[in-house]
Amino acid sequence: MMYEGDFRVGDVLSVACPFTPTRVERGVMWDHVSVRWPWWRIDTDSAFFRWNGIVALGVDSGGYVSAEAGAELFRTDPPPEHLKAGDACRVGVPPTVVHVTAVDHHVPPLETGWLPRPELTVVVLRRGLSYREFPDGSHLNGEGYSLHPGDGIPFAFELLMRPYAFLRPGDEVADAAGRAWLFDGPWSWTAFDAAGPGTGPEWPLVLLTRSGVPCSVADAEAVAEGTAIGSHQKTVRHWMSLTQASPTP
Template structure:
Protein backbone atom coordinates (compact mmCIF):
# COMPACT_ATOMS: atom_id res chain seq x y z
CA UNK A 1 0.00 0.00 0.00
CA UNK A 2 2.95 2.30 -0.40
CA UNK A 3 1.07 4.17 -3.15
CA UNK A 4 -1.35 5.40 -0.49
CA UNK A 5 1.29 5.62 2.21
CA UNK A 6 -0.73 3.44 4.59
CA UNK A 7 1.33 1.75 7.28
CA UNK A 8 0.84 -0.47 10.31
CA UNK A 9 -0.65 1.56 13.16
CA UNK A 10 -2.38 4.13 10.95
CA UNK A 11 -5.96 5.06 11.80
CA UNK A 12 -8.37 4.96 8.88
CA UNK A 13 -12.01 5.74 8.25
CA UNK A 14 -13.71 3.13 6.05
CA UNK A 15 -17.02 3.62 4.23
CA UNK A 16 -18.88 1.94 1.41
CA UNK A 17 -22.16 3.25 0.07
CA UNK A 18 -24.94 0.68 0.47
CA UNK A 19 -26.08 -1.40 -2.46
CA UNK A 20 -29.06 -3.68 -2.97
CA UNK A 21 -28.40 -7.40 -2.58
CA UNK A 22 -30.67 -10.43 -2.79
CA UNK A 23 -30.86 -13.04 -0.05
CA UNK A 24 -30.03 -16.41 -1.69
CA UNK A 25 -30.24 -18.72 1.28
CA UNK A 26 -31.00 -18.65 5.00
CA UNK A 27 -29.82 -21.16 7.60
CA UNK A 28 -30.18 -21.24 11.38
CA UNK A 29 -26.98 -19.26 11.85
CA UNK A 30 -26.33 -17.43 8.58
CA UNK A 31 -27.88 -15.43 5.79
CA UNK A 32 -26.26 -15.76 2.34
CA UNK A 33 -26.48 -12.81 -0.01
CA UNK A 34 -25.61 -12.40 -3.67
CA UNK A 35 -22.58 -10.10 -3.53
CA UNK A 36 -23.37 -7.02 -5.64
CA UNK A 37 -19.84 -6.00 -6.63
CA UNK A 38 -17.65 -8.93 -7.63
CA UNK A 39 -17.80 -11.39 -10.49
CA UNK A 40 -16.41 -14.89 -10.73
CA UNK A 41 -12.92 -15.36 -12.14
CA UNK A 42 -13.17 -17.90 -14.99
CA UNK A 43 -9.36 -18.31 -15.01
CA UNK A 44 -9.16 -19.13 -11.29
CA UNK A 45 -8.61 -22.58 -9.83
CA UNK A 46 -11.10 -21.54 -7.11
CA UNK A 47 -14.83 -21.43 -7.81
CA UNK A 48 -16.65 -18.64 -6.04
CA UNK A 49 -20.44 -18.92 -6.09
CA UNK A 50 -21.04 -15.16 -5.93
CA UNK A 51 -22.35 -15.23 -2.37
CA UNK A 52 -21.14 -14.07 1.03
CA UNK A 53 -22.47 -15.34 4.36
CA UNK A 54 -23.25 -13.18 7.36
CA UNK A 55 -24.30 -14.25 10.86
CA UNK A 56 -28.01 -13.94 11.52
CA UNK A 57 -27.48 -12.65 15.05
CA UNK A 58 -26.16 -9.11 15.43
CA UNK A 59 -24.89 -10.18 18.87
CA UNK A 60 -22.50 -12.63 17.19
CA UNK A 61 -18.76 -12.10 17.67
CA UNK A 62 -18.48 -12.48 13.88
CA UNK A 63 -20.24 -9.14 13.40
CA UNK A 64 -17.23 -7.51 15.06
CA UNK A 65 -15.00 -9.19 12.48
CA UNK A 66 -16.61 -7.56 9.46
CA UNK A 67 -17.17 -3.91 8.59
CA UNK A 68 -20.19 -4.78 6.42
CA UNK A 69 -23.68 -4.10 7.70
CA UNK A 70 -26.99 -5.30 6.36
CA UNK A 71 -30.39 -3.57 6.56
CA UNK A 72 -32.83 -4.77 7.60
CA UNK A 73 -31.19 -6.91 10.28
CA UNK A 74 -30.07 -10.33 9.07
CA UNK A 75 -32.33 -11.91 11.72
CA UNK A 76 -35.36 -10.54 9.85
CA UNK A 77 -34.40 -11.69 6.34
CA UNK A 78 -35.81 -14.60 4.35
CA UNK A 79 -34.74 -16.18 1.09
CA UNK A 80 -35.67 -13.95 -1.85
CA UNK A 81 -35.70 -10.74 0.22
CA UNK A 82 -33.73 -7.72 -0.93
CA UNK A 83 -31.49 -6.01 1.60
CA UNK A 84 -28.93 -3.22 1.63
CA UNK A 85 -25.27 -4.02 2.28
CA UNK A 86 -22.55 -1.43 2.89
CA UNK A 87 -20.00 -0.13 5.37
CA UNK A 88 -21.12 2.71 7.64
CA UNK A 89 -18.31 5.10 8.66
CA UNK A 90 -15.98 2.85 10.65
CA UNK A 91 -12.72 3.85 12.33
CA UNK A 92 -10.04 1.17 12.17
CA UNK A 93 -6.37 0.65 13.00
CA UNK A 94 -4.10 -0.99 10.41
CA UNK A 95 -2.50 -4.19 11.72
CA UNK A 96 -0.80 -5.38 8.54
CA UNK A 97 -0.30 -4.24 4.95
CA UNK A 98 -0.14 -6.96 2.29
CA UNK A 99 1.12 -6.61 -1.28
CA UNK A 100 0.32 -9.40 -3.73
CA UNK A 101 2.64 -9.90 -6.71
CA UNK A 102 1.08 -11.36 -8.77
CA UNK A 103 -2.42 -10.31 -7.81
CA UNK A 104 -4.06 -12.68 -5.30
CA UNK A 105 -6.20 -15.42 -6.82
CA UNK A 106 -9.38 -15.79 -4.74
CA UNK A 107 -11.94 -16.92 -7.31
CA UNK A 108 -13.33 -13.48 -8.12
CA UNK A 109 -12.45 -10.44 -10.20
CA UNK A 110 -10.75 -8.11 -9.90
CA UNK A 111 -7.88 -9.99 -8.31
CA UNK A 112 -6.54 -7.78 -5.52
CA UNK A 113 -3.00 -6.41 -5.54
CA UNK A 114 -3.17 -5.29 -1.91
CA UNK A 115 -4.87 -6.08 1.37
CA UNK A 116 -5.19 -4.31 4.70
CA UNK A 117 -5.66 -6.20 7.97
CA UNK A 118 -7.58 -3.85 10.25
CA UNK A 119 -9.37 -3.87 13.59
CA UNK A 120 -12.07 -1.39 14.68
CA UNK A 121 -10.83 1.32 17.04
CA UNK A 122 -11.80 0.43 20.60
CA UNK A 123 -12.85 -3.12 19.66
CA UNK A 124 -10.44 -5.87 20.66
CA UNK A 125 -7.33 -3.90 19.71
CA UNK A 126 -5.27 -6.21 21.96
CA UNK A 127 -6.80 -9.40 20.50
CA UNK A 128 -4.53 -10.70 17.73
CA UNK A 129 -7.38 -12.81 16.33
CA UNK A 130 -9.85 -9.93 15.94
CA UNK A 131 -10.30 -7.81 12.86
CA UNK A 132 -10.72 -8.35 9.15
CA UNK A 133 -9.03 -8.00 5.78
CA UNK A 134 -10.15 -5.48 3.19
CA UNK A 135 -9.00 -5.15 -0.40
CA UNK A 136 -8.64 -1.45 -1.26
CA UNK A 137 -8.36 -2.19 -4.98
CA UNK A 138 -11.25 -4.65 -5.05
CA UNK A 139 -14.59 -4.27 -6.82
CA UNK A 140 -16.33 -2.88 -3.72
CA UNK A 141 -16.37 0.94 -3.77
CA UNK A 142 -14.73 1.25 -0.34
CA UNK A 143 -13.67 4.78 0.52
CA UNK A 144 -10.56 4.85 2.71
CA UNK A 145 -9.60 8.06 4.48
CA UNK A 146 -6.41 8.28 6.51
CA UNK A 147 -7.27 9.81 9.89
CA UNK A 148 -3.81 9.70 11.49
CA UNK A 149 -0.47 8.15 10.76
CA UNK A 150 1.31 5.66 12.98
CA UNK A 151 4.06 7.02 15.22
CA UNK A 152 7.35 6.99 13.36
CA UNK A 153 5.85 7.02 9.87
CA UNK A 154 7.34 9.41 7.35
CA UNK A 155 5.17 11.96 5.56
Protein backbone atom coordinates in the same frame (compact mmCIF):
# COMPACT_ATOMS: atom_id res chain seq x y z
CA MET B 1 -9.17 10.87 1.70
CA MET B 2 -6.51 8.22 1.28
CA TYR B 3 -5.20 7.03 -2.05
CA GLU B 4 -5.32 3.31 -2.72
CA GLY B 5 -2.18 1.60 -1.55
CA ASP B 6 -1.24 4.30 0.97
CA PHE B 7 -1.76 2.31 4.17
CA ARG B 8 0.49 1.65 7.15
CA VAL B 9 0.22 -0.51 10.25
CA GLY B 10 -1.08 1.72 13.04
CA ASP B 11 -3.15 3.95 10.77
CA VAL B 12 -6.51 4.97 12.21
CA LEU B 13 -9.09 5.21 9.44
CA SER B 14 -12.75 5.84 8.85
CA VAL B 15 -13.97 3.35 6.26
CA ALA B 16 -17.34 3.29 4.51
CA CYS B 17 -18.99 1.59 1.55
CA PRO B 18 -22.26 2.80 -0.04
CA PHE B 19 -25.20 0.51 0.66
CA THR B 20 -25.89 -1.32 -2.58
CA PRO B 21 -29.01 -3.29 -3.62
CA THR B 22 -28.77 -7.07 -3.73
CA ARG B 23 -30.87 -10.08 -2.73
CA VAL B 24 -30.80 -12.68 0.00
CA GLU B 25 -29.86 -16.18 -1.11
CA ARG B 26 -30.42 -17.74 2.31
CA GLY B 27 -31.81 -16.25 5.52
CA VAL B 28 -30.13 -16.47 8.88
CA MET B 29 -28.94 -20.02 9.45
CA TRP B 30 -26.17 -21.08 11.81
CA ASP B 31 -25.54 -17.38 12.58
CA HIS B 32 -25.01 -16.45 8.92
CA VAL B 33 -27.02 -14.68 6.23
CA SER B 34 -26.02 -15.31 2.60
CA VAL B 35 -26.35 -12.60 -0.06
CA ARG B 36 -25.56 -12.25 -3.74
CA TRP B 37 -22.39 -10.14 -3.71
CA PRO B 38 -23.06 -7.01 -5.80
CA TRP B 39 -19.47 -6.04 -6.62
CA TRP B 40 -17.27 -8.97 -7.63
CA ARG B 41 -17.34 -11.11 -10.79
CA ILE B 42 -16.68 -14.84 -10.90
CA ASP B 43 -13.11 -15.63 -11.98
CA THR B 44 -13.65 -18.39 -14.55
CA ASP B 45 -9.88 -18.69 -15.06
CA SER B 46 -9.17 -19.48 -11.40
CA ALA B 47 -7.26 -22.73 -11.11
CA PHE B 48 -7.81 -23.21 -7.39
CA PHE B 49 -11.11 -21.60 -6.36
CA ARG B 50 -14.71 -21.90 -7.55
CA TRP B 51 -16.76 -19.03 -6.21
CA ASN B 52 -20.54 -19.01 -6.77
CA GLY B 53 -21.14 -15.27 -6.42
CA ILE B 54 -22.55 -15.58 -2.89
CA VAL B 55 -21.03 -14.28 0.34
CA ALA B 56 -22.08 -15.59 3.75
CA LEU B 57 -22.02 -12.92 6.42
CA GLY B 58 -21.96 -13.91 10.09
CA VAL B 59 -24.44 -12.20 12.39
CA ASP B 60 -23.51 -10.97 15.86
CA SER B 61 -25.70 -9.71 18.67
CA GLY B 62 -24.99 -6.09 17.83
CA GLY B 63 -26.49 -6.27 14.36
CA TYR B 64 -23.15 -6.42 12.64
CA VAL B 65 -22.42 -9.29 10.33
CA SER B 66 -19.41 -10.89 11.90
CA ALA B 67 -17.37 -14.05 11.62
CA GLU B 68 -14.64 -13.23 14.16
CA ALA B 69 -15.31 -11.48 17.46
CA GLY B 70 -17.25 -8.68 15.77
CA ALA B 71 -14.45 -7.95 13.32
CA GLU B 72 -16.67 -7.86 10.17
CA LEU B 73 -17.56 -4.43 8.81
CA PHE B 74 -20.52 -5.08 6.50
CA ARG B 75 -24.15 -4.67 7.52
CA THR B 76 -27.38 -5.48 5.77
CA ASP B 77 -30.40 -3.20 5.49
CA PRO B 78 -32.88 -4.43 6.73
CA PRO B 79 -30.97 -6.19 9.55
CA PRO B 80 -30.31 -9.91 9.04
CA GLU B 81 -33.00 -11.10 11.45
CA HIS B 82 -35.66 -9.56 9.19
CA LEU B 83 -34.43 -11.26 6.01
CA LYS B 84 -35.34 -14.51 4.30
CA ALA B 85 -34.33 -16.13 1.02
CA GLY B 86 -35.44 -14.10 -2.00
CA ASP B 87 -35.79 -10.81 -0.13
CA ALA B 88 -34.33 -7.65 -1.57
CA CYS B 89 -31.88 -5.88 0.72
CA ARG B 90 -28.88 -3.61 0.67
CA VAL B 91 -25.37 -4.36 1.88
CA GLY B 92 -22.68 -1.85 2.78
CA VAL B 93 -20.50 -0.35 5.50
CA PRO B 94 -21.61 2.65 7.55
CA PRO B 95 -18.74 5.03 8.42
CA THR B 96 -16.67 2.96 10.85
CA VAL B 97 -13.45 3.75 12.73
CA VAL B 98 -10.81 1.03 12.33
CA HIS B 99 -7.09 0.62 12.88
CA VAL B 100 -4.71 -1.18 10.54
CA THR B 101 -2.93 -4.29 11.85
CA ALA B 102 -1.29 -5.56 8.63
CA VAL B 103 -0.65 -4.51 5.02
CA ASP B 104 0.31 -6.98 2.29
CA HIS B 105 0.98 -6.35 -1.41
CA HIS B 106 0.38 -9.22 -3.84
CA VAL B 107 2.58 -9.69 -6.91
CA PRO B 108 1.10 -11.34 -8.88
CA PRO B 109 -2.43 -10.44 -7.74
CA LEU B 110 -4.03 -12.83 -5.28
CA GLU B 111 -6.14 -15.64 -6.75
CA THR B 112 -9.41 -15.69 -4.81
CA GLY B 113 -12.09 -17.00 -7.18
CA TRP B 114 -13.44 -13.53 -7.92
CA LEU B 115 -12.46 -10.59 -10.11
CA PRO B 116 -10.74 -8.23 -9.95
CA ARG B 117 -7.96 -10.17 -8.27
CA PRO B 118 -6.70 -8.30 -5.21
CA GLU B 119 -3.32 -6.62 -5.38
CA LEU B 120 -3.46 -5.37 -1.80
CA THR B 121 -4.74 -6.69 1.53
CA VAL B 122 -5.28 -4.31 4.45
CA VAL B 123 -6.24 -6.00 7.73
CA VAL B 124 -8.21 -3.85 10.18
CA LEU B 125 -9.99 -4.07 13.52
CA ARG B 126 -13.08 -2.06 14.38
CA ARG B 127 -12.96 0.57 17.09
CA GLY B 128 -12.97 -1.06 20.49
CA LEU B 129 -11.36 -4.31 19.31
CA SER B 130 -7.77 -5.13 20.20
CA TYR B 131 -5.67 -7.98 21.50
CA ARG B 132 -8.20 -8.41 24.33
CA GLU B 133 -10.45 -10.16 21.82
CA PHE B 134 -7.53 -12.31 20.71
CA PRO B 135 -5.88 -13.43 23.98
CA ASP B 136 -2.91 -15.02 22.20
CA GLY B 137 -2.08 -11.69 20.59
CA SER B 138 -2.61 -13.22 17.15
CA HIS B 139 -4.15 -10.05 15.71
CA LEU B 140 -0.66 -8.58 15.71
CA ASN B 141 0.11 -11.05 12.93
CA GLY B 142 -2.75 -9.81 10.81
CA GLU B 143 -5.91 -11.13 12.49
CA GLY B 144 -8.97 -8.98 11.93
CA TYR B 145 -11.04 -8.09 8.89
CA SER B 146 -9.29 -8.18 5.51
CA LEU B 147 -10.07 -5.42 3.02
CA HIS B 148 -8.83 -5.46 -0.58
CA PRO B 149 -8.76 -1.85 -1.80
CA GLY B 150 -9.09 -1.81 -5.57
CA ASP B 151 -10.97 -5.12 -5.83
CA GLY B 152 -14.21 -3.53 -7.01
CA ILE B 153 -15.86 -2.74 -3.68
CA PRO B 154 -16.23 1.07 -3.59
CA PHE B 155 -14.66 1.65 -0.19
CA ALA B 156 -14.02 5.24 0.90
CA PHE B 157 -11.17 5.77 3.36
CA GLU B 158 -10.38 8.79 5.50
CA LEU B 159 -7.13 8.95 7.44
CA LEU B 160 -7.83 10.06 11.01
CA MET B 161 -4.35 9.50 12.44
CA ARG B 162 -1.01 8.13 11.29
CA PRO B 163 1.31 7.87 14.29
CA TYR B 164 4.84 8.91 13.38
CA ALA B 165 3.84 9.90 9.85
CA PHE B 166 7.22 11.61 9.45
CA LEU B 167 9.14 8.35 9.95
CA ARG B 168 9.51 5.29 7.73
CA PRO B 169 10.12 1.69 8.82
CA GLY B 170 13.88 1.18 9.00
CA ASP B 171 14.66 4.73 10.13
CA GLU B 172 17.28 5.17 12.85
CA VAL B 173 16.85 8.04 15.29
CA ALA B 174 18.48 9.48 18.41
CA ASP B 175 16.24 10.67 21.23
CA ALA B 176 16.53 13.46 23.78
CA ALA B 177 17.93 11.02 26.37
CA GLY B 178 20.86 10.17 24.10
CA ARG B 179 19.59 6.73 23.11
CA ALA B 180 19.56 5.42 19.53
CA TRP B 181 16.50 3.58 18.20
CA LEU B 182 15.38 1.61 15.17
CA PHE B 183 11.82 2.45 14.04
CA ASP B 184 9.89 -0.47 12.53
CA GLY B 185 6.43 0.95 13.11
CA PRO B 186 4.70 3.16 15.68
CA TRP B 187 4.59 0.37 18.28
CA SER B 188 7.80 -1.38 17.23
CA TRP B 189 10.88 0.41 18.56
CA THR B 190 14.23 -1.30 19.13
CA ALA B 191 16.82 0.41 21.31
CA PHE B 192 20.46 -0.10 20.32
CA ASP B 193 21.59 -0.19 23.95
CA ALA B 194 20.92 -2.81 26.60
CA ALA B 195 18.61 -0.69 28.73
CA GLY B 196 15.44 -2.14 27.17
CA PRO B 197 12.54 -0.29 25.54
CA GLY B 198 11.23 1.41 28.69
CA THR B 199 8.36 3.71 27.77
CA GLY B 200 9.67 4.48 24.30
CA PRO B 201 11.87 7.21 22.85
CA GLU B 202 12.10 10.60 24.51
CA TRP B 203 11.12 13.49 22.22
CA PRO B 204 12.43 15.46 20.39
CA LEU B 205 13.99 12.99 17.97
CA VAL B 206 16.89 13.39 15.56
CA LEU B 207 16.78 11.39 12.33
CA LEU B 208 20.13 9.65 11.79
CA THR B 209 19.62 7.41 8.75
CA ARG B 210 16.87 6.54 6.28
CA SER B 211 16.99 3.14 4.59
CA GLY B 212 20.51 2.74 5.92
CA VAL B 213 21.90 5.91 4.34
CA PRO B 214 22.38 9.42 5.72
CA CYS B 215 19.11 11.35 5.72
CA SER B 216 18.38 14.52 3.80
CA VAL B 217 18.11 17.90 5.50
CA ALA B 218 14.40 18.05 4.65
CA ASP B 219 13.72 14.64 6.20
CA ALA B 220 15.65 15.54 9.33
CA GLU B 221 13.76 18.82 9.66
CA ALA B 222 10.41 17.01 9.31
CA VAL B 223 11.27 14.64 12.17
CA ALA B 224 12.56 17.46 14.37
CA GLU B 225 9.42 19.51 13.71
CA GLY B 226 7.12 16.53 14.26
CA THR B 227 8.62 15.80 17.69
CA ALA B 228 9.29 19.34 18.87
CA ILE B 229 6.27 19.18 21.18
CA GLY B 230 4.39 16.27 22.69
CA SER B 231 5.77 12.84 23.50
CA HIS B 232 5.65 9.18 22.54
CA GLN B 233 3.29 8.56 25.44
CA LYS B 234 0.96 11.35 24.30
CA THR B 235 0.91 9.85 20.79
CA VAL B 236 -0.07 6.47 22.25
CA ARG B 237 -2.83 8.03 24.35
CA HIS B 238 -4.25 9.92 21.36
CA TRP B 239 -4.24 6.72 19.28
CA MET B 240 -5.99 4.82 22.06
CA SER B 241 -8.64 7.53 22.41
CA LEU B 242 -9.48 7.16 18.70
CA THR B 243 -9.41 3.36 18.58
CA GLN B 244 -10.54 2.45 22.10
CA ALA B 245 -7.91 -0.26 21.83
CA SER B 246 -4.43 -1.01 23.07
CA PRO B 247 -1.55 -0.91 20.58
CA THR B 248 0.36 -3.73 22.27
CA PRO B 249 -0.39 -6.75 24.48
